[in-house]
Amino acid sequence: MTAYIFPPPATPALAIAHSDQRFPIRRVICVGRNYASHAREMGSDPDREPPFFFMKPADAVVAAAGVLPYPGATNELHYEVELVVALKDGGENIAVENALDLVWGYGVGLDLTRRDLQAQAKETRRPWDFSKGFDNSAPCSPLAPASAIGHPDQARIFLEVNGKVVQDGSLNELIWPIADILAHISRFMALQPGDLIFSGTPSGVGALEPGDQVHGEVVGVASFDLTVGPKP
Ligand code: MN
Numbered sequence: 001m002t003a004y005i006f007p008p009p010a011t012p013a014l015a016i017a018h019s020d021q022r023f024p025i026r027r028v029i030c031v032g033r034n035y036a037s038h039a040r041e042m043g044s045d046p047d048r049e050p051p052f053f054f055m056k057p058a059d060a061v062v063a064a065a066g067v068l069p070y071p072g073a074t075n076e077l078h079y080e081v082e083l084v085v086a087l088k089d090g091g092e093n094i095a096v097e098n099a100l101d102l103v104w105g106y107g108v109g110l111d112l113t114r115r116d117l118q119a120q121a122k123e124t125r126r127p128w129d130f131s132k133g134f135d136n137s138a139p140c141s142p143l144a145p146a147s148a149i150g151h152p153d154q155a156r157i158f159l160e161v162n163g164k165v166v167q168d169g170s171l172n173e174l175i176w177p178i179a180d181i182l183a184h185i186s187r188f189m190a191l192q193p194g195d196l197i198f199s200g201t202p203s204g205v206g207a208l209e210p211g212d213q214v215h216g217e218v219v220g221v222a223s224f225d226l227t228v229g230p231k232p
Contacts, residue, residue: 026194034200109140169202
């Protein structure tokens with residue numbers, strides 16, 4: 001037994017639908033601007049950009065349920081609903097045609113963003129970590145296994161805030177499909193079991209306010225309901 005100087009932190013994990021088992025999380029890799037409509041709303045040309053990525057700490061992932069804590073240091077907390085891909089296997093330089101073999105299952109989550117801090121970071125050419133990777137910044141539904149639901153590539157993805165649809169897209173609008181994303185990442189780092197990929201958001205991003213009731217769903221895959229907590 002290793003003698004740690006204090007008890008090691010618990011392994012972050014997500015619930016699995018219809019199971020008592022949990023999915024252990026290794027790290028979180030997020031795709032920027034993967035729907036043309038969202039790339040346009042953020043001021044870029046979706047036809048010209050290769051995929052780009054940023055990361056969140058594994059312990060930024062929390063269950064998308066109950067009350068979501070409103071973070072400090074922002075007045076502009078934005079939602080981005082995204083299909084979440086959970087890996088059971090890994091490797092480097094994965095071929096696109098083999099990439100979906102790495103996938104254990106799928107969920108739906110929010111890539112929460114302190115948009116005001118991100119705008120400052122863009123202006124000053126500084127990193128996005130504190131605008132994207134804060135505590136509780138990656139709420140996610142329970143995961144559904146690909147062995148039960150397959151590999152969704154046409155499903156509707158949408159977000160409702162207080163009963164109003166604010167984001168509404170389809171997985172067939174992904175600029176870089178999931179297999180391409182996994183192959184691309186694996187050229188830069190070894191993917192591993194437990195990695196989660198947040199695959200990008202459709203257009204319609206906007207601010208959450210305390211008390212908002214939020215419903216996210218990828219139809220046939222997973223859904224969640226949560227309430228935004230008070231400002232700290
Ligand atoms: Mn995003």
